[in-house]
Structure formats: structure tokens, C-alpha cells
Amino acid sequence: MEGRASPTLLDVFSAVDTRASAFLDELMDLVRQPSISSQGIGVAECAQLLLGTMSRSGLSARLLPTHGYPVVFGERHVGNDRPTLLVYGHYDVQPVDPLDAWDSPPFEPVIRDGRIWGRGSSDNKGQHLAQLLAMRTYLYVAGELPINVKVILEGEEESSSPHLAAFVEANAETLRADLVYTSDGPIHESGRATVVLGVRGILYVELRARGANTDVHSGNRGGVVPNPAWTLVDVLHSLRRPDGTVAIDGFYDGVRPIGPLERAALDALPVDVDEFLRGYGLSRLPPPDDWGFFERLMLQPTLNVSGFSSGYGGPGMKTIIPSTATAKLDMRLVADQDPEHVFRCLVEHVRARAPDVEVVRIGAMEPSRTPLDHAYVKLIAEAVAQAHDGQPPLIVPALGGSLPDYVFTRILGLPSILVPYANADQRNHAPNENFAVERFTRGIKTFAAVMEALAR
Amino acid sequence: MEGRASPTLLDVFSAVDTRASAFLDELMDLVRQPSISSQGIGVAECAQLLLGTMSRSGLSARLLPTHGYPVVFGERHVGNDRPTLLVYGHYDVQPVDPLDAWDSPPFEPVIRDGRIWGRGSSDNKGQHLAQLLAMRTYLYVAGELPINVKVILEGEEESSSPHLAAFVEANAETLRADLVYTSDGPIHESGRATVVLGVRGILYVELRARGANTDVHSGNRGGVVPNPAWTLVDVLHSLRRPDGTVAIDGFYDGVRPIGPLERAALDALPVDVDEFLRGYGLSRLPPPDDWGFFERLMLQPTLNVSGFSSGYGGPGMKTIIPSTATAKLDMRLVADQDPEHVFRCLVEHVRARAPDVEVVRIGAMEPSRTPLDHAYVKLIAEAVAQAHDGQPPLIVPALGGSLPDYVFTRILGLPSILVPYANADQRNHAPNENFAVERFTRGIKTFAAVMEALAR
Numbered sequence: 001m002e003g004r005a006s007p008t009l010l011d012v013f014s015a016v017d018t019r020a021s022a023f024l025d026e027l028m029d030l031v032r033q034p035s036i037s038s039q040g041i042g043v044a045e046c047a048q049l050l051l052g053t054m055s056r057s058g059l060s061a062r063l064l065p066t067h068g069y070p071v072v073f074g075e076r077h078v079g080n081d082r083p084t085l086l087v088y089g090h091y092d093v094q095p096v097d098p099l100d101a102w103d104s105p106p107f108e109p110v111i112r113d114g115r116i117w118g119r120g121s122s123d124n125k126g127q128h129l130a131q132l133l134a135m136r137t138y139l140y141v142a143g144e145l146p147i148n149v150k151v152i153l154e155g156e157e158e159s160s161s162p163h164l165a166a167f168v169e170a171n172a173e174t175l176r177a178d179l180v181y182t183s184d185g186p187i188h189e190s191g192r193a194t195v196v197l198g199v200r201g202i203l204y205v206e207l208r209a210r211g212a213n214t215d216v217h218s219g220n221r222g223g224v225v226p227n228p229a230w231t232l233v234d235v236l237h238s239l240r241r242p243d244g245t246v247a248i249d250g251f252y253d254g255v256r257p258i259g260p261l262e263r264a265a266l267d268a269l270p271v272d273v274d275e276f277l278r279g280y281g282l283s284r285l286p287p288p289d290d291w292g293f294f295e296r297l298m299l300q301p302t303l304n305v306s307g308f309s310s311g312y313g314g315p316g317m318k319t320i321i322p323s324t325a326t327a328k329l330d331m332r333l334v335a336d337q338d339p340e341h342v343f344r345c346l347v348e349h350v351r352a353r354a355p356d357v358e359v360v361r362i363g364a365m366e367p368s369r370t371p372l373d374h375a376y377v378k379l380i381a382e383a384v385a386q387a388h389d390g391q392p393p394l395i396v397p398a399l400g401g402s403l404p405d406y407v408f409t410r411i412l413g414l415p416s417i418l419v420p421y422a423n424a425d426q427r428n429h430a431p432n433e434n435f436a437v438e439r440f441t442r443g444i445k446t447f448a449a450v451m452e453a454l455a456r
Numbered sequence: 457m458e459g460r461a462s463p464t465l466l467d468v469f470s471a472v473d474t475r476a477s478a479f480l481d482e483l484m485d486l487v488r489q490p491s492i493s494s495q496g497i498g499v500a501e502c503a504q505l506l507l508g509t510m511s512r513s514g515l516s517a518r519l520l521p522t523h524g525y526p527v528v529f530g531e532r533h534v535g536n537d538r539p540t541l542l543v544y545g546h547y548d549v550q551p552v553d554p555l556d557a558w559d560s561p562p563f564e565p566v567i568r569d570g571r572i573w574g575r576g577s578s579d580n581k582g583q584h585l586a587q588l589l590a591m592r593t594y595l596y597v598a599g600e601l602p603i604n605v606k607v608i609l610e611g612e613e614e615s616s617s618p619h620l621a622a623f624v625e626a627n628a629e630t631l632r633a634d635l636v637y638t639s640d641g642p643i644h645e646s647g648r649a650t651v652v653l654g655v656r657g658i659l660y661v662e663l664r665a666r667g668a669n670t671d672v673h674s675g676n677r678g679g680v681v682p683n684p685a686w687t688l689v690d691v692l693h694s695l696r697r698p699d700g701t702v703a704i705d706g707f708y709d710g711v712r713p714i715g716p717l718e719r720a721a722l723d724a725l726p727v728d729v730d731e732f733l734r735g736y737g738l739s740r741l742p743p744p745d746d747w748g749f750f751e752r753l754m755l756q757p758t759l760n761v762s763g764f765s766s767g768y769g770g771p772g773m774k775t776i777i778p779s780t781a782t783a784k785l786d787m788r789l790v791a792d793q794d795p796e797h798v799f800r801c802l803v804e805h806v807r808a809r810a811p812d813v814e815v816v817r818i819g820a821m822e823p824s825r826t827p828l829d830h831a832y833v834k835l836i837a838e839a840v841a842q843a844h845d846g847q848p849p850l851i852v853p854a855l856g857g858s859l860p861d862y863v864f865t866r867i868l869g870l871p872s873i874l875v876p877y878a879n880a881d882q883r884n885h886a887p888n889e890n891f892a893v894e895r896f897t898r899g900i901k902t903f904a905a906v907m908e909a910l911a912r
Contacts, residue, residue: 219857401675
């Protein structure tokens with residue numbers, strides 16, 4: 001019967017509880033192995049460790065080369081009549097600075113207050129280990145998995161996944177599947193689990209305006225030397241309409257209309273806007289005014305000034321005409337905006353108004369969306385509920401942030417669903433990263449339920 | 457006969473040449489005494505030294521207290537039928553950092569390549585010492601000065617003269633005179649001497665926009681947290697019209713119309729605009745387009761962004777919505793704009809458009825102008841020519857920069873004329889400050905000629 005856990009699944013849940021302490025030890029072993037991709041520390045060793053973890057979980061495991069650190073790949077084929085789930089995770093971690101802000105050393109994990117503390121505990125070692133341990137437990141209880149699984153664990157996610165797209169293109173056949181499943185990031189602040197169907201993309205550019213070849217005295221040269229800060233102020237101003245929408249011709253090309261399903265999903269998400277504003281010391285949301293809270297955050301693109309630097313920024317007076325002015329802009333893009341098209345439109349806009357201003361492309365990532373009414377969404381949501389005492393998860397049309405999910409949806413053409421396992425205060429990317437033990441075991445049970453749900 | 461040096465003056469010139477070496481020694485003694493007002497180093501000792509210099513030059517000298525370092529005051533009264541000249545100078549100097557960029561120690565003056573090298577040599581010790589030595593030599597040659605003189609040497613000019621206005625107000629009677637005479641700064645790049653009739657004032661403000669109480673992630677919060685950089689971009693844009701003029705209501709109130717005399721003076725100033733632009737790597741002057749080179753620099757106000765700081769300014773990507781955005785603006789004001797009025801107009805403008813943006817007044821100084829057709833201008837110009845082998849000086853209606861000249865013109869209501877003595881490459885405020893020996897003796901002769909000219 002749909003919505004109810006099968007006897008097998010209940011046995012798996014119980015076996016997970018019995019083994020919780022041993023599973024925690026295994027997570028601590030993984031956390032103990034540093035794997036900082038941006039600093040080249042321990043990444044290869046961590047990949048080797050995971051080959052063993054995969055094998056112990058019943059997968060045939062091997063390393064697949066990329067142009068950077070290898071992908072740890074594992075698979076178990078059950079039968080051609082079963083669906084194939086492709087699980088994504090990453091085994092590299094963020095740097096640990098500032099080291100003295102940690103209550104315990106980042107690579108000497110400890111259990112304290114019901115959490116495991118250490119770099120990578122929740123981002124992402126604990127979360128992909130949960131999938132592997134679910135397979136292992138399911139195999140122990142039922143003798144075989146209910147579906148085919150493939151697992152790719154990337155070693156460069158914390159360095160912006162520079163080789164993931166090329167890897168996926170080159171290994172499309174190996175990665176053939178029916179659905180992609182990722183656990184990363186936190187559940188909702190309220191404690192509710194979430195099922196996430198997409199992410200916003202990003203285009204990051206720098207606008208550079210130049211004046212004289214040196215800073216000059218604003219008195220001795222004021223009136224005869226142009227100021228690049230004014231140039232940039234005028235160009236930036238031209239990028240937005242008075243209502244706060246983006247004035248770049250073609251910027252909104254491809255934005256997927258928000259249908260009734262999306263509206264309903266957005267409306268179902270809980271938020272107390274007044275409390276949100278109070279928390280940030282704000283009196284109102286930014287324009288445009290007629291967009292709802294989650295529409296702004298998930299289904300509308302943004303044009304954001306991440307930085308504006310020109311001239312003197314210290315205390316008191318310094319009277320100069322700056323020689324340069326630089327603005328960093330990030331645009332969060334929604335399906336189906338194309339970052340390259342948006343970049344070309346921006347260049348065109350700037351060239352027409354300030355031909356001397358340089359537009360430099362710093363980085364880009366496509367948006368990704370899986371339809372809310374995709375058949376798998378309901379199955380996954382039911383599985384998550386089974387692992388959460390029957391409480392249904394929140395359905396999130398898209399995250400505000402950006403992940404390389406497009407490599408699956410756009411390059412492989414697969415539906416992709418994210419089910420985060422971490423506690424909301426996981427402190428990923430920060431000192432004292434942690435993973436609540438209860439969230440860890442909940443994750444293992446969730447993946448067991450997901451496998452079973454997909455077999456239906 | 458006008459324009460020709462009198463026999464007495466020729467004797468004075470000759471006596472200056474005879475004593476040049478001894479006069480240089482006296483300047484070196486002054487330079488050897490540090491007097492950095494902003495760091496409180498040696499200022500009082502330097503004031504004591506100058507009391508002696510003044511006495512040896514025939515002045516009755518004393519210290520006049522201010523709310524900071526004292527003014528060194530000296531005077532010599534010749535007769536009620538003679539005009540009284542008030543000479544201004546400053547005995548404090550700039551800091552010496554970076555020390556290792558000096559070819560010889562800043563307070564161990566040396567003569568090299570026809571120049572005296574050391575901090576304060578030209579800014580301003582050498583220039584006001586020239587006036588005192590001119591008096592001493594004139595007295596030696598002629599037995600008495602041709603006019604009454606008063607000398608005030610300030611000890612806080614390099615710290616923005618915070619107590620000068622109050623001092624002048626409190627000592628208006630003591631300072632009673634017919635004309636104020638200042639030697640500071642360099643002659644024209646071409647080597648021509650200049651007679652300067654004014655300065656632009658300044659208003660320096662900071663605009664501060666605030667968003668959330670912390671920087672936030674531009675993905676996780678993009679669309680629901682306002683960006684103060686946009687607020688500031690929009691406000692700054694509103695401050696200027698498309699033609700580059702200032703759009704603040706009331707900004708131009710009081711700007712003195714440019715009459716035919718000023719036009720003629722501006723037109724007589726030499727400039728090669730193409731070469732100027734080439735030197736700075738520029739292709740054109742800033743808007744407005746219909747103002748001449750020196751009109752822009754001397755007789756029109758500016759609105760300049762000295763600094764704009766918001767968010768991330770480092771290399772590569774950082775994706776944040778900044779919590780603050782700050783712009784530093786300096787406005788060079790011309791006679792008879794009132795900095796306080798301009799400040800009120802700016803506050804009004806900003807309040808009407810962005811009530812949350814804070815406008816902070818950082819500093820202000822009034823503009824100053826003495827009419828080009830003031831009777832003294834012609835006399836001074838003739839005197840300068842006498843000391844420069846008959847070559848007439850350039851007449852400069854106003855400097856682009858700002859000096860506290862208004863304390864004399866606006867508070868005391870006196871005409872005020874600047875005759876700079878330093879070589880154009882004096883490197884004041886920088887390492888390797890220097891004063892050409894020839895410019896030093898030229899300065900002494902100039903002041904002797906000025907005294908005699910005013911007696912006519």
C-alpha cells in the first residue's frame with residue numbers, strides 16, 4: 001500500500017537503529033581523512049577510502065578519471081526490469097580556516113550533544129555515506145536491492161566542479177539512469193524535510209571602468225579628468241527599471257512561466273515575512289513589489305551587485321579622482337535562461353551605453369528544474385514521509401542558490417531530485433561544521449525508503 | 457617709474473645674491489627641526505626657532521595661542537601712512553612616510569643638484585623664510601621697510617587648519633591689514649611665475665546606505681534581501697543631469713558669473729589639452745562639454761566620487777548581498793557658493809529620494825576669490841616681473857584645490873594674493889621634497905619687490 005512502509009523497510013529501519021553506533025564510526029573514519037580539493041590536501045586518499053566503503057556496501061566500485069580529481073563510481077545492477085537511480089555526492093570538503101574558531105579540530109571528529117563535529121561531516125560525507133549504508137543495510141535485510149543503483153562521488157564540488165560537465169558528457173552511457181538523486185545541504189529551518197526540484201543558475205561578471213592612468217588630486221584636476229565611478233554608476237543604473245526589474249534587452253528570454261502547480265507549491269511553503277525582515281533588521285522586501293516571497297527566491301532571476309570598488313574606502317577624507325571603478329555582478333538565473341545568452345545581452349547593453357567599460361565573464365552555471373508533476377516526485381515525497389514518522393516533506397520548486405544540477409537535467413536529460421539530510425544549523429563551509437546523529441540515521445532510512453518507493 | 461626696479465631694490469637683489477649661502481644655511485637649520493603637526497613631533501620647538509628668525513629679521517615677534525599649536529606672529533610698523541601687508545605661512549610639515557623612499561634623510565637637509573632636499577624645504581619653510589629674509593635684507597640695505605608688515609605662521613596647516621578660522625576671528629584687530637600675501641605651492645610647469653587670486657572651497661560628505669544587518673548569500677537570499685549598493689547607485693545617478701551638470705536643487709546658488717576679465721585671464725593661461733589628455737591616457741575631457749579647460753578647473757564647481765565601497769573587492773567570485781554601501785563625495789566649490797547651503801541642498805535631495813541613506817558631513821572649507829581688477833593685483837604682478845628678469849607672471853583666477861584662504865577674504869574681508877615660489881617638481885607631501893636654490897633666492901627678491909611695489 002502506498003504511503004505505508006513495507007515489512008522489509010521496517011526491518012531495514014530497525015537494522016539501521018541497531019547499527020547506528022558502528023555507522024557513526026564509519027562516518028568518523030571518513031571525516032578523519034582530509035580532502036580539501038582547493039588546497040590539494042588528501043583528496044586522492046579519500047577517494048581510495050571510499051572505494052572500500054562502496055565495496056562493503058555491495059557495489060562494484062572503481063575510479064573514473066576526470067581532468068581533475070577522479071570520480072568514485074559504484075554500481076549494482078539488479079535487473080533490466082528495474083529502474084536505475086543515479087546518486088550524486090561529493091567527497092571533497094571546504095578549507096578549515098579560521099582554524100582557531102573550531103571547538104575541536106576539524107579532522108578529529110567527536111560526538112558531542114548528539115552531533116558529530118568535523119569538516120565534511122554534513123557537507124557531504126555524512127550525506128552520501130547515508131546512501132551507501134542504506135544499500136548495505138537493505139542488502140543485509142533483504143538479500144538484494146529493490147532497484148539498480150549507480151553512485152558518482154565527485155572530488156571537486158567545493159572548487160566549483162570545473163570538470164563535472166565534461167565528465168558527464170564523456171560518460172553519458174555509463175551514467176544512464178532514470179532519475180538522479182542528491183542529498184546535500186540542510187532541511188527546512190522548521191525541521192521539516194524537503195524535496196527539491198531545481199536550482200537557480202548563475203552568471204558572474206565584472207564591469208571595469210577606467211579613467212586616468214593614475215589616481216589624481218580632485219582639486220588640482222577636478223573638472224578636467226573624468227571619473228570612472230560616475231561611468232559605472234550610470235551604467236549600473238541603466239541595468240534596472242524603476243520598478244526593480246532588469247532593463248537588459250533579452251535578459252528574461254526563456255524564463256519558464258510560473259504555472260498553477262508552481263504557484264500552489266510556492267504557496268504551501270511556510271514563511272513569516274515580518275519575522276524574516278526583523279531578523280535581518282529590514283523594513284521591507286526589495287522591489288519589484290508584486291512578487292511573492294518564494295517566487296522572488298526560487299523562480300525569478302536576480303541582478304545583484306556583489307561588490308563595487310572605486311577610490312578611497314578608509315576613514316575620513318581622501319580627495320582623489322579614482323583611476324578605476326569595478327563592479328562585480330551576479331545574476332541568479334532560472335530555467336530556462338541561458339547564461340551565455342544573458343552574457344551577450346549584457347555586453348550589448350553596456351557597449352551601447354559605455355563602450356569603454358569592459359565586461360569580463362568570471363563564471364557561469366546553468367539553472368536546472370525538474371517538473372513538479374514528474375511521476376518520481378510523488379514517490380520520493382512518500383518515501384521521505386515514511387522515514388519521517390509519516391510527516392510529508394515540503395516540496396521546493398527550486399533552491400535560490402546554484403548547484404551543478406544542470407549536468408544531469410540539461411546534459412543527460414534526466415529528472416533530478418534533491419533530498420537534503422543535514423540539520424539546518426549544520427554550519428557547512430564554516431568552523432564547527434556538524435551533522436546531527438538523528439539526521440544521519442534519518443538519512444539512511446530515507447534512502448532505503450526511496451529505493452523501495454522507486455521499485456513500485 | 458612703474459615696472460622698473462628702483463636703485464634700492466637693485467641693491468637688495470645684489471645683497472641677496474651675496475648672502476645666498478648664509479641664507480641657505482638658515483633654511484637648513486629650519487628644515488633640520490622636525491615639525492609634524494599631525495604626529496605632534498617638534499612643532500613647539502620649531503615655533504621657538506622661528507621667533508629668533510623673525511627677531512633677526514627686524515620684527516617684534518611673539519607666539520599667539522590658538523586651540524592647537526600657536527601662531528608665530530611678527531610685525532614691524534613703519535608708519536600709519538603706509539599700507540599694511542599681512543603675510544601668511546605655515547611652519548608645520550607633512551609626515552615623512554615612506555621613509556625608505558627618501559634619497560637622503562628628510563630632516564638632514566643637503567644641497568644637491570642646485571636644490572635643498574628635506575621635508576618642509578619648500579612646503580612651507582623655504583617660502584615663508586624667503587619673506588623674512590627679504591625684510592632682513594631690505595632693512596640692511598635701506599634702513600627701514602617701505603611698508604608695514606605683519607606675519608602669521610600657522611602650525612597646523614598640514615592638519616587642515618582646524619583652529620585658523622577661530623584664531624582669525626579672535627585676533628581680527630591684531631591682524632588688521634590692507635592685503636594678505638601667501639607663498640605656498642609651485643610656480644607653473646612652464647617655469648613662469650604665477651599670481652593667484654583665489655581657491656576653490658570643498659564640501660566632503662559620505663553617503664551611507666544600509667541593507668541587511670549582515671552580508672548574506674546572494675543565492676540563498678537573492679530576491680528577498682535588498683542591496684544597498686543599488687540604493688546608492690540610484691541616488692548617485694540622480695545627482696547629475698545627463699549633460700554632466702549637478703542636479704541638486706540649489707547647488708549652483710551663489711556661483712559668481714564669469715565676467716570678461718575672468719574670461720580673458722582664463723584664455724591667457726597656456727595649455728595643450730591634447731598633450732594633457734595623452735599624459736593621463738585619456739581620450740576626452742569629462743562632461744559638460746561646453747566649458748573651457750581652465751573654466752572647469754578654476755571657476756566651475758565639481759561633484760566627485762572620491763570612493764565607492766560595497767561588498768567584495770578581491771579577485772574572482774564572491775556571491776554576497778552586501779550589508780552596506782558607502783560613497784565618499786567631494787565637491788569643489790567656487791565663490792560664492794556656501795558649503796553649508798550646498799550640504800543642506802544635498803541632504804534635502806537625498807532625503808526626498810532615499811530617506812534611509814545617511815548623509816554625513818566629513819569636512820568643509822569655503823571658496824575664496826579676490827577680484828582680478830583689484831588695484832593690488834597689478835602692483836604685485838609688476839613686482840613679480842621685476843624679480844623675474846622682467847617676465848610677467850601668469851594671472852590665475854583661482855586654484856583648483858582648496859586652501860583656508862577664506863579666513864582672510866570672508867572673515868577679515870581682505871583681498872588675498874598668492875605668489876608661489878617653489879619649483880613645479882618640489883615633491884611636496886612626498887618623499888624627496890626639495891626647493892630649488894634659484895627659486896629660494898628668487899622668492900626673497902620677489903618679496904622685496906612686492907614690499908616696494910605696495911609702497912607706491
